Amino acid sequence: MVNVEPPNPGLIVMFGSGETAPSSQKVYDWLFNKLPKPVQVAILETPAGFQLNSALVAEKISEFLSHHLQNYHPEISIIPARKKDTLFSPDDEEIASKMLTTNVMLMGPGSPTYAYRNLKNTLAWNTLVAKHRQGSALVLASAAVITAGKYLLPIYEIYKAGDDLHWREGLDLFGPYGLSLVFVSHLNNREGGDEFDTSYCYMGLERFNTLYAMLPPDVNVVGIDEHTALIINLDEETCSVIGNGTVALIRQGQETRYKDREIFNISELGDYNKIDPGEGIPPDVWETVLEALEKEREAANLSPTEQVLALVQDRERARTSGDWNSADLLRQQIQEMGWQVNDTEDGPEIKPFDK
Numbered sequence: 001m002v003n004v005e006p007p008n009p010g011l012i013v014m015f016g017s018g019e020t021a022p023s024s025q026k027v028y029d030w031l032f033n034k035l036p037k038p039v040q041v042a043i044l045e046t047p048a049g050f051q052l053n054s055a056l057v058a059e060k061i062s063e064f065l066s067h068h069l070q071n072y073h074p075e076i077s078i079i080p081a082r083k084k085d086t087l088f089s090p091d092d093e094e095i096a097s098k099m100l101t102t103n104v105m106l107m108g109p110g111s112p113t114y115a116y117r118n119l120k121n122t123l124a125w126n127t128l129v130a131k132h133r134q135g136s137a138l139v140l141a142s143a144a145v146i147t148a149g150k151y152l153l154p155i156y157e158i159y160k161a162g163d164d165l166h167w168r169e170g171l172d173l174f175g176p177y178g179l180s181l182v183f184v185s186h187l188n189n190r191e192g193g194d195e196f197d198t199s200y201c202y203m204g205l206e207r208f209n210t211l212y213a214m215l216p217p218d219v220n221v222v223g224i225d226e227h228t229a230l231i232i233n234l235d236e237e238t239c240s241v242i243g244n245g246t247v248a249l250i251r252q253g254q255e256t257r258y259k260d261r262e263i264f265n266i267s268e269l270g271d272y273n274k275i276d277p278g279e280g281i282p283p284d285v286w287e288t289v290l291e292a293l294e295k296e297r298e299a300a301n302l303s304p305t306e307q308v309l310a311l312v313q314d315r316e317r318a319r320t321s322g323d324w325n326s327a328d329l330l331r332q333q334i335q336e337m338g339w340q341v342n343d344t345e346d347g348p349e350i351k352p353f354d355k
Contacts, residue, residue, distance in 0.1 A: 007135035009133050009134075009277070010132050010133075010136045010138060011031060011034065011138070011232070012137070012138045012139075012234070013027060013138070013140070013230075014140050014141070014148075014232070015027070015229050016186060016188075016223075016245065018141075018226055018228075019139070020060060020061055024064075024229070026242060035104065040077075040101060040102040041074050041077070041104040041105075042076075042077050042079050043058045044058075044079045044081055045079060045088075046114075046124070047107055047110025047111065047112070047114065047143045048109060048111075049118060050082075057108070057109065057110075058078045062076045074104075079096075079098050080095060081119075082118070084122070090118055090119055090122035090123060090124035091123045099128060099131055100289065103135070103137060104136065106139040106141075107141070107144035108140075108143070109143050111156050112152045112155060113154050113157065115143060115171075116152060116168070119147070126281055126285045127289060129280075130278075130289040133281075134277065134289060141185070142185050143185070145224065146185055146201070147171050149181050150172045151168065151215065151219065154168050165210055166214070167182075167211065176280055177234065177274070178271045178272055179269050179270040179271075181220055181222055181269060182220070184223040185224050186202065186226055187200060187201065187226070187248060188225040188226055200223065212253075221250040222247065222249055222250075223249075225244070225247070225248075227244040227245060228241065229241070229242050230247045234272075237267070237272060239263065239269065241258045242260060246260075251268075256268075308339050311330055311337075312334060312348055314330055315331060315348070316347070319343075334353075339351070340352075
């Protein structure tokens with residue numbers, strides 16, 4: 001077993017909508033600025049896996065990040081975990097393993113019920129949760145936000161197919177932390193205009209009030225307006241809002257609104273408690289993610305720091321100008337920092353210093 005002290009859980013960013021809208025750029029910029037470099041993003045296709053163009057949906061997110069966040073040079077992988085019992089199964093080891101070397105995991109639009117059916121208890125979902133608990137950021141948008149709750153709102157089934165009002169079981173991302181939450185994205189949707197209320201994720205206020213009365217009394221509802229993000233920091237136990245709209249917390253029938261740049265304590269969501277990071281995760285998955293994390297750390301230790309690289313450049317300039325004394329002093333400084341320089345026809349090579 002790998003003996004690694006796991007880091008604190010990663011940040012969680014939840015978009016009400018607009019994960020590729022111009023308004024989202026400031027959210028990604030805020031997040032990417034806090035992450036170790038390079039920023040490595042895994043985009044899961046699962047919520048939209050029932051669509052024939054699910055790869056295109058993921059690719060559009062990838063293009064947005066590559067173009068609008070190009071100063072971070074994000075390295076992006078698309079994870080085609082589309083449907084169980086197919087060649088693109090979320091239980092496929094090769095597909096799920098693509099998440100092991102990333103520090104941001106992103107899921108977006110699609111169907112909440114489809115996402116639940118094809119992620120619950122799968123290798124991809126367990127890997128995602130394990131990665132998050134070991135420090136990787138998690139970005140959810142639209143349908144993925146809804147799926148993360150203890151119960152999920154079956155939007156398509158009610159709004160499109162006419163099912164009776166009901167809730168279904170969700171992936172319960174926050175349940176292990178003692179939080180009983182339901183998430184509603186597209187809270188302030190206005191597609192219906194003045195003629196038809198499509199707020200509360202197309203349910204409308206009247207139908208949502210009926211739905212809310214159907215929830216157990218210990219469940220709190222978090223609604224997120226479009227083009228707005230709720231950021232949850234489990235380590236610092238804070239929540240914050242970035243965006244054009246607001247985040248609504250409905251607790252015991254009372255609604256509280258938080259607007260852009262407001263911060264509130266995670267206790268407002270419920271009785272939060274910290275957990276053993278590996279709780280509820282299959283041991284083999286936890287061990288695999290730990291091993292990948294350890295390899296990343298070893299690789300980082302084998303990479304020279306920016307300070308070392310700067311000294312190498314200074315030494316090369318000293319050699320070019322014939323200042324051999326300075327070049328020797330710089331070589332010594334580089335060795336003291338654990339690296340040695342070999343001069344070749346193609347330029348200096350750097351490798352760990354063998355004492």
